[in-house]
Amino acid sequence: MKKLLVLSTALAGFALPAVAQEITVMGWGGAYTNSQIEAYQKPFTEKTGIKVNSVDADNPATPVKAQVDAGNVTVDVASLEIADAVRLCDEGLIIPIDAASLPDGVDGSKATDDFIAGTLTECMIPTDIFSTVVAYDASKFPEGAAPTTIADFFDLEKFPGKRGVKKGAKATLEMALMADGVPAGEVYALLATKEGQDRAFAKLDTIKKDAVFWEAGAQPPQLLADGEVTMTMGWNGRIYNAAVAENKPFTIIWDGQVFEWEGYVIPKGAPNEAAALDFVKFATSSEALAKAAEYISYGPPRKSSAPLVGNVFGTDVPMSPNLPTSPENMTNALGSDLEFWVDRDTELGERYNAWLVSN
Amino acid sequence: MAELTHGDATPLTTADGRPLKAALAAAQAKAKWRAFFLVLPLLLFIVITFVVPIGQMLQRSVYHDGFSKTSPNLAAWFDANPAGTEPDEAAFAALAADLVLMKDNRLAGEAGTRINYSVPGTRSLFTASARGADELAPPFREALTGQDAKWGDPLIWVAMREAASPWTTDFYLTGIDMQRTADGGIEKVAESSRVYLWLYARTFILSAVITGICLLLAFPIAHMLATLPMAKANLLMILVLLPFWTSLLVRTTSWIVLLQGQGVVNSLMVSLGIIDDAGRLQMIYNQTGTIIVMVHILLPFMVLPLYSVMRVIPPGYARAARSLGATSWTTFRRIYLPQTLPGIGAGVLLVFILAVGYYITPALVGGADGQLFSNQIQFHMSKSNWSQAAALAAMLLAGVLVLYWLYDRLIGIDKLKLG
Numbered sequence: 094m095k096k097l098l099v100l101s102t103a104l105a106g107f108a109l110p111a112v113a114q115e116i117t118v119m120g121w122g123g124a125y126t127n128s129q130i131e132a133y134q135k136p137f138t139e140k141t142g143i144k145v146n147s148v149d150a151d152n153p154a155t156p157v158k159a160q161v162d163a164g165n166v167t168v169d170v171a172s173l174e175i176a177d178a179v180r181l182c183d184e185g186l187i188i189p190i191d192a193a194s195l196p197d198g199v200d201g202s203k204a205t206d207d208f209i210a211g212t213l214t215e216c217m218i219p220t221d222i223f224s225t226v227v228a229y230d231a232s233k234f235p236e237g238a239a240p241t242t243i244a245d246f247f248d249l250e251k252f253p254g255k256r257g258v259k260k261g262a263k264a265t266l267e268m269a270l271m272a273d274g275v276p277a278g279e280v281y282a283l284l285a286t287k288e289g290q291d292r293a294f295a296k297l298d299t300i301k302k303d304a305v306f307w308e309a310g311a312q313p314p315q316l317l318a319d320g321e322v323t324m325t326m327g328w329n330g331r332i333y334n335a336a337v338a339e340n341k342p343f344t345i346i347w348d349g350q351v352f353e354w355e356g357y358v359i360p361k362g363a364p365n366e367a368a369a370l371d372f373v374k375f376a377t378s379s380e381a382l383a384k385a386a387e388y389i390s391y392g393p394p395r396k397s398s399a400p401l402v403g404n405v406f407g408t409d410v411p412m413s414p415n416l417p418t419s420p421e422n423m424t425n426a427l428g429s430d431l432e433f434w435v436d437r438d439t440e441l442g443e444r445y446n447a448w449l450v451s452n
Numbered sequence: 453m454a455e456l457t458h459g460d461a462t463p464l465t466t467a468d469g470r471p472l473k474a475a476l477a478a479a480q481a482k483a484k485w486r487a488f489f490l491v492l493p494l495l496l497f498i499v500i501t502f503v504v505p506i507g508q509m510l511q512r513s514v515y516h517d518g519f520s521k522t523s524p525n526l527a528a529w530f531d532a533n534p535a536g537t538e539p540d541e542a543a544f545a546a547l548a549a550d551l552v553l554m555k556d557n558r559l560a561g562e563a564g565t566r567i568n569y570s571v572p573g574t575r576s577l578f579t580a581s582a583r584g585a586d587e588l589a590p591p592f593r594e595a596l597t598g599q600d601a602k603w604g605d606p607l608i609w610v611a612m613r614e615a616a617s618p619w620t621t622d623f624y625l626t627g628i629d630m631q632r633t634a635d636g637g638i639e640k641v642a643e644s645s646r647v648y649l650w651l652y653a654r655t656f657i658l659s660a661v662i663t664g665i666c667l668l669l670a671f672p673i674a675h676m677l678a679t680l681p682m683a684k685a686n687l688l689m690i691l692v693l694l695p696f697w698t699s700l701l702v703r704t705t706s707w708i709v710l711l712q713g714q715g716v717v718n719s720l721m722v723s724l725g726i727i728d729d730a731g732r733l734q735m736i737y738n739q740t741g742t743i744i745v746m747v748h749i750l751l752p753f754m755v756l757p758l759y760s761v762m763r764v765i766p767p768g769y770a771r772a773a774r775s776l777g778a779t780s781w782t783t784f785r786r787i788y789l790p791q792t793l794p795g796i797g798a799g800v801l802l803v804f805i806l807a808v809g810y811y812i813t814p815a816l817v818g819g820a821d822g823q824l825f826s827n828q829i830q831f832h833m834s835k836s837n838w839s840q841a842a843a844l845a846a847m848l849l850a851g852v853l854v855l856y857w858l859y860d861r862l863i864g865i866d867k868l869k870l871g
Contacts, residue, residue, distance in 0.1 A: 450647060
């Protein structure tokens with residue numbers, strides 16, 4: 094038996110290089126991984142014959158760091174959040190990917206112009222964009238008098254009712270400034286100054302007495318469903334799921350959204366680096382990104398993908414209005430500034446906590 | 453004894469001629485070792501799961517080598533020049549050399565993170581400057597300040613001096629709302645950012661209030677349980693224990709369902725006409741919510757020690773006091789209450805210490821003003837700032853130890869009775 098095992102292992106060892114083409118992609122599991130399997134992995138195998146193994150982790154950044162540190166890398170491509178990607182890139186655990194080598198968009202634009210400005214970084218190619226938005230319960234407002242802008246979230250006179258506010262500085266302060274009339278492009282420059290911070294907190298003061306603070310992403314749709322709040326900040330995917338899967342009258346205000354993104358990285362020492370790079374290029378092409386958006390309400394980071402997004406998978410409802418990246422939703426949108434938050438997270442977080450407990 | 457062994461008489465020996473003292477010691481040593489091996493598993497367990505982690509945590513609160521491990525040149529310059537020295541060309545040359553080191557080891561992010569704790573907005577300064585560190589050429593002062601004027605900021609130099617040694621008090625300074633000034637002194641942080649001391653005090657006050665309410669509620673329950681016939685008492689005891697056995701999260705979220713604006717209690721009061729629809733009470737997502745839910749969750753910890761003490765108080769004492777003419781109040785105050793003190797002490801200490809460290813419940817139902825100190829610990833954990841979390845946790849631990857010491861002085865820890 095043991096001999097057989099040794100023999101078969103040895104054979105497999107010889108056999109593998111012959112078949113060769115097989116890569117391992119690590120994702121987050123659930124509906125998110127499913128969208129990546131359907132839109133990227135299956136078509137990639139069909140086109141190239143390279144088999145893709147999909148494995149999941151709670152947060153792939155953790156196993157990637159552990160594997161590279163231990164010098165035993167089994168993952169070829171991993172799906173990371175931008176914050177983790179920048180950190181791992183700083184630490185040299187993932188390899189730089191030249192964005193200029195990515196395929197052009199379907200409209201012929203260069204990849205570096207095609208990706209939404211600021212989303213391309215040294216080591217990660219973005220795959221999807223999610224955002225913090227304001228949502229409201231449409232049944233709580235009379236026809237034609239529903240809120241439409243981020244400023245309405247802070248207007249208790251015109252739109253009375255409790256507000257669900259994120260218990261954290263990130264995205265909350267940006268929204269406060271945008272509601273106060275600051276153009277998206279100037280938000281971070283202003284927020285880096287004491288005056289800008291004071292202004293953001295002063296704006297938050299105006300709704301503090303009617304605010305219900307939430308911590309977990311599952312809470313905002315729940316607060317809306319329970320009637321505890323009439324408007325709330327929340328993550329667009331969660332609000333969308335509650336609205337569609339549970340048929341709730343929740344509407345998203347895209348004005349003043351603050352978006353972040355996730356993407357693919359290649360760990361240093363990945364066993365099949367060349368094939369991994371091919372996969373990343375394929376997965377982040379205009380068509381593949383557009384297809385993934387039909388499975389989950391995260392937006393494609395390429396501008397050229399937007400017109401290609403079809404209906405919500407298996408229905409005849411167009412997905413486009415539910416995506417953070419659709420042009421009509423992007424009129425006043427702010428990309429979360431990673432560098433800013435890496436520098437200011439603790440400082441502004443402490444101030445936010447101090448503001449929370451003060452009277 | 454001394455005469456027997458040290459006197460003029462020949463020392464006592466065993467049958468085989470060994471001195472009795474040595475034989476006895478040998479025999480006892482064997483027994484001692486056996487006893488030691490029996491407790492060894494427990495000892496190891498406590499050392500591994502309790503002493504080591506807590507020791508590590510306490511060490512983390514004063515130790516952070518994120519910057520110091522890649523700054524040997526700066527450390528040498530700081531050693532050679534006393535605090536307050538204006539950074540000269542040699543200092544900037546040391547900085548440039550360390551930046552190269554950080555780039556080569558890809559540790560600029562980690563080093564920057566450490567300085568960022570003291571001077572916000574500097575992590576990116578380190579990562580950006582380290583990226584171009586190889587191209588830096590003398591004069592380094594002009595090269596670095598030309599790259600980013602922030603390098604001239606004396607606050608950064610004060611922070612680097614402190615961080616160049618891994619041992620630091622920075623995290624405790626933050627914990628008491630203080631920061632270092634450019635001339636090396638310390639000052640209070642801006643009014644709008646002060647949070648820790650005030651929250652620290654409030655955590656202890658809120659915990660005391662919760663403990664007090666628990667005691668008031670638990671005393672009559674425990675008394676009733678202790679005086680009822682066993683069969684009935686056991687049945688009622690299950691009612692006390694049932695919530696105790698239910699998941700903490702389930703209990704907390706059921707309180708949300710009960711107490712929220714559109715919740716059961718408010719809706720009931722509206723339908724009964726006690727309040728109108730616009731005047732629904734805010735009973736959750738604030739301090740009130742934290743108190744209500746924490747009292748409910750901690751109540752069994754008060755009932756159980758009280759019950760176990762009350763159970764064994766002989767009813768004869770109270771009867772004797774009454775028969776000697778004491779009023780029922782005097783009997784309670786002078787006879788019954790003193791006998792329950794060990795139970796009260798145990799319950800109060802248990803509930804208070806648990807309340808001081810509570811985190812999930814205030815996080816879920818506390819809203820803005822129902823936060824406790826432990827929520828700040830969690831905040832720093834989530835930002836991977838373990839040293840700051842450890843410093844805050846150590847402050848909490850110190851507070852509890854002081855109260856424990858006070859308790860021992862005032863009541864005596866030997867009087868504690870847990871069951």
